[in-house]
Amino acid sequence: MKLKQLFTDDSAVSPVIGVILMVAITVILAAVIGTFVLNLGGSVSQTTPQASFGFDYNSTGINVTHETGDTIDISTATVRIVGGDDDVTWNEGDQRISAGDMQVLKGYNNGETYRVVWESENGDNSATLSESTAPN
Structure with missing residues (x-):
C-alpha cells in the first residue's frame, strides 16, 4: 500500500461531507424559521414576578x-x-x-x-x- 496515495485519495470524502453539511444547514434554518413563526421567544422576557x-x-x-x-x-x-x-x-x-x-x-x-x-x-x-x- 502506498501511504502517500492514501492521503491524497479523497474521492469519496467530498460527497459525504457535502451531504452532511447540507442536512445540518437545513435543520438549523428550519429551527430558526420555526422559532420566529411560532413566536416561541416572545414571552420569555416577561416572567412572572415572585x-x-x-x-x-x-x-x-x-x-x-x-x-x-x-x-x-x-x-x-x-x-x-x-x-x-x-x-x-x-x-x-x-x-x-x-x-x-x-x-x-x-x-x-x-x-x-x-x-x-x-x-x-x-x-x-x-x-x-x-x-x-x-x-x-
Missing part, C-alpha cells in the same frame, strides 16, 4: 401591602386587586411596586376572596400573586 402581599382587614376597608419579593415595574405590567365588587388597578402614580408599598380598598364583603393579579404588558401572561379571604 412577590407576597399581605391583606389587613379593618373597619374602613382592606390595606393590601407588598411584603416581600420582586419589585414590579408598572410600565411593563398591570397589577390589579380583584374581589367582591372591586377590580382596582394598583396606584397609577407608582412606577414600581416594592416592599412596603400599600394600596387601600374602601370596604369589603365578608367571606369574599380578594386576589392580587399580575398581567403582562401584552396580556399574554397573568398570575395570581397573593390571595386572601375576608373574615365573616
Whole structure:
C-alpha cells in the first residue's frame, strides 16, 4: 500500500461531507424559521414576578401591602386587586411596586376572596400573586 496515495485519495470524502453539511444547514434554518413563526421567544422576557402581599382587614376597608419579593415595574405590567365588587388597578402614580408599598380598598364583603393579579404588558401572561379571604 502506498501511504502517500492514501492521503491524497479523497474521492469519496467530498460527497459525504457535502451531504452532511447540507442536512445540518437545513435543520438549523428550519429551527430558526420555526422559532420566529411560532413566536416561541416572545414571552420569555416577561416572567412572572415572585412577590407576597399581605391583606389587613379593618373597619374602613382592606390595606393590601407588598411584603416581600420582586419589585414590579408598572410600565411593563398591570397589577390589579380583584374581589367582591372591586377590580382596582394598583396606584397609577407608582412606577414600581416594592416592599412596603400599600394600596387601600374602601370596604369589603365578608367571606369574599380578594386576589392580587399580575398581567403582562401584552396580556399574554397573568398570575395570581397573593390571595386572601375576608373574615365573616
